[in-house]
Amino acid sequence: MNNSSLSATLISELTSIVGAENILTSTEDRICYAYDGQRVEYVPEAVLRPADSQQISRILTLANEERFPVVPRGAGTGLSGGSVAASGGVVLDLTRMDRIIEVDPGNLHMIVEPGVITTAIINKAESIGLLYPPDPGSMSVSTIGGNVAENAGGLRAGKYGVTRNYLMQIQAIAPTGEAFLSGARTRKCVAGYDLVSLMCGSEGTLGVITEISLRLVPMPKYRKSMMATFPDAASAGQGIADIIAAGLVPSTLEIIDNTTLRVIEDYAHLGLPIDAGALVLVEFDGLVESVVDEESDQAFRSLESSGATTVQQADDAEQRDKIWQARRVALAALSRARPTSILEDVTVPLPRLSEMIDRVQQIGQKNSVMIGTFGHAGDGNLHPTILADDRDEEEMKRVEAAVEELIAAALQLGGTVSGEHGIGFSKAPFLAQEVGEGSMEVMRRIKRALDPNGILNPGKFV
Numbered sequence: 001m002n003n004s005s006l007s008a009t010l011i012s013e014l015t016s017i018v019g020a021e022n023i024l025t026s027t028e029d030r031i032c033y034a035y036d037g038q039r040v041e042y043v044p045e046a047v048l049r050p051a052d053s054q055q056i057s058r059i060l061t062l063a064n065e066e067r068f069p070v071v072p073r074g075a076g077t078g079l080s081g082g083s084v085a086a087s088g089g090v091v092l093d094l095t096r097m098d099r100i101i102e103v104d105p106g107n108l109h110m111i112v113e114p115g116v117i118t119t120a121i122i123n124k125a126e127s128i129g130l131l132y133p134p135d136p137g138s139m140s141v142s143t144i145g146g147n148v149a150e151n152a153g154g155l156r157a158g159k160y161g162v163t164r165n166y167l168m169q170i171q172a173i174a175p176t177g178e179a180f181l182s183g184a185r186t187r188k189c190v191a192g193y194d195l196v197s198l199m200c201g202s203e204g205t206l207g208v209i210t211e212i213s214l215r216l217v218p219m220p221k222y223r224k225s226m227m228a229t230f231p232d233a234a235s236a237g238q239g240i241a242d243i244i245a246a247g248l249v250p251s252t253l254e255i256i257d258n259t260t261l262r263v264i265e266d267y268a269h270l271g272l273p274i275d276a277g278a279l280v281l282v283e284f285d286g287l288v289e290s291v292v293d294e295e296s297d298q299a300f301r302s303l304e305s306s307g308a309t310t311v312q313q314a315d316d317a318e319q320r321d322k323i324w325q326a327r328r329v330a331l332a333a334l335s336r337a338r339p340t341s342i343l344e345d346v347t348v349p350l351p352r353l354s355e356m357i358d359r360v361q362q363i364g365q366k367n368s369v370m371i372g373t374f375g376h377a378g379d380g381n382l383h384p385t386i387l388a389d390d391r392d393e394e395e396m397k398r399v400e401a402a403v404e405e406l407i408a409a410a411l412q413l414g415g416t417v418s419g420e421h422g423i424g425f426s427k428a429p430f431l432a433q434e435v436g437e438g439s440m441e442v443m444r445r446i447k448r449a450l451d452p453n454g455i456l457n458p459g460k461f462v
């Protein structure tokens with residue numbers, strides 16, 4: 001049954017582009033695309049599942065003629081409302097475009113379509129002895145197109161950087177329907193404006209990414225993980241800052257506070273030390289075993305002298321996996337604790353990390369809201385997660401106040417409103433506070449120049 005609000009003529013034109021089996025118009029189907037990982041709900045008027053860049057180009061050309069919004073979507077795991085149709089229109093589900101097109105170990109690159117799942121890329125690289133480092137917590141579900149559009153980070157970002165650092169070339173369709181190419185399949189490229197960087201992190205507002213050439217690196221042969229307990233989260237934050245200040249570069253450096261630790265244990269039964277004030281998880285990797293050993297030993301000593309209550313090295317792969325499983329299930333575990341979880345993404349300079357952790361706790365107490373904090377603390381990136389019940393209006397007012405205070409605190413400490421989850425819909429009210437009106441106006445001009453009719457993902461950050 002077609003119960004979309006698009007006209008029958010338009011539905012028929014869109015059907016002729018993608019085929020009848022790749023246009024979803026029933027309410028039941030469309031509701032599945034009404035959410036991302038956040039608490040927002042906008043049911044699109046139709047969902048289109050294109051097979052290739054030509055179909056995307058035709059859809060965007062039609063959208064400009066008929067003036068309906070188009071919202072690109074990967075797996076919908078985004079945490080800022082980027083893939084929901086906040087201003088109506090159609091969702092462009094890119095998951096059918098899921099081919100790994102080419103792997104070139106000689107040039108250390110892989111060419112993929114946007115709908116490939118991140119883990120499939122990591123596994124493919126691993127199968128030829130190479131590493132694709134960006135590993136967002138959602139990697140077993142998220143798509144590479146979504147990772148590029150959000151410039152996703154991951155647990156390894158402290159040493160290896162974020163998605164942008166692994167992009168060689170991007171093919172995309174402009175909001176007005178024309179195909180364009182940016183970057184090159186070379187180690188270096190300064191030919192023209194850096195459109196790869198413009199597209200990366202543009203959250204589906206400046207073009208639909210249709211093909212991506214990714215840079216790969218040699219697979220580190222050795223890994224060493226350890227877990228430290230601290231009496232409280234602020235001292236754990238200081239322990240993390242001390243590791244970085246000592247000149248060490250762990251591949252992963254994460255924090256889990258006591259609230260989060262308890263819900264993880266309740267969820268996953270990993271035998272975690274639930275009485276600890278906070279956990280710090282550290283991993284070093286590298287190509288030379290003695291270097292990895294030396295770095296781990298230095299980090300061990302640094303953690304002890306920063307006041308860690310215990311520091312324990314993983315003796316084998318099983319123990320190591322347990323440590324990282326604890327971190328990877330953090331959000332899922334928190335989401336079970338109460339009906340509503342609001343995940344923040346504040347990021348501060350490392351020397352201010354411990355202060356930010358203190359501020360999170362004060363903000364929780366002041367507004368009487370429960371906050372569990374975890375995150376990529378080695379990057380200064382924290383995910384304070386407020387646990388609430390959105391049926392309780394009075395509680396939700398306190399949650400809103402707490403969110404505003406968290407963001408204000410991060411900005412006061414010289415940080416940013418989003419380290420990795422993007423601005424999308426939910427952070428849009430806060431962006432100008434960080435970047436200022438001058439920067440907002442430059443962004444609006446770029447958007448108008450590329451998308452004069454406001455077709456692609458309107459209502460998002462600019």
Ligand SMILES: Cc1cc2nc3c(=O)[nH]c(=O)nc-3n(C[C@H](O)[C@H](O)[C@H](O)COP(=O)(O)OP(=O)(O)OC[C@H]3O[C@@H](n4cnc5c(N)ncnc54)[C@H](O)[C@@H]3O)c2cc1C
Pocket residue numbers: 036037071072073074075076077078079081082083094114135136137138141142143144145146147148149150151152153154155203204205207208209210331332420421424457
């Ligand atoms: C449990 C969990 C853990 C997470 N952990 C991390 C983490 O560690 N690090 C991190 O950075 N994020 C993390 N995230 C957030 C999210 O997974 C990332 O932002 C991811 O990159 C989104 O990918 P996606 O395929 O789900 O994109 P979607 O959510 O579908 O879309 C995200 C944005 O990208 C746009 N988009 C998608 N595909 C394209 C395309 N081909 N062309 C143009 N625009 C496109 C959409 O319009 C939207 O604005 C996590 C989310 C969850 C639920």
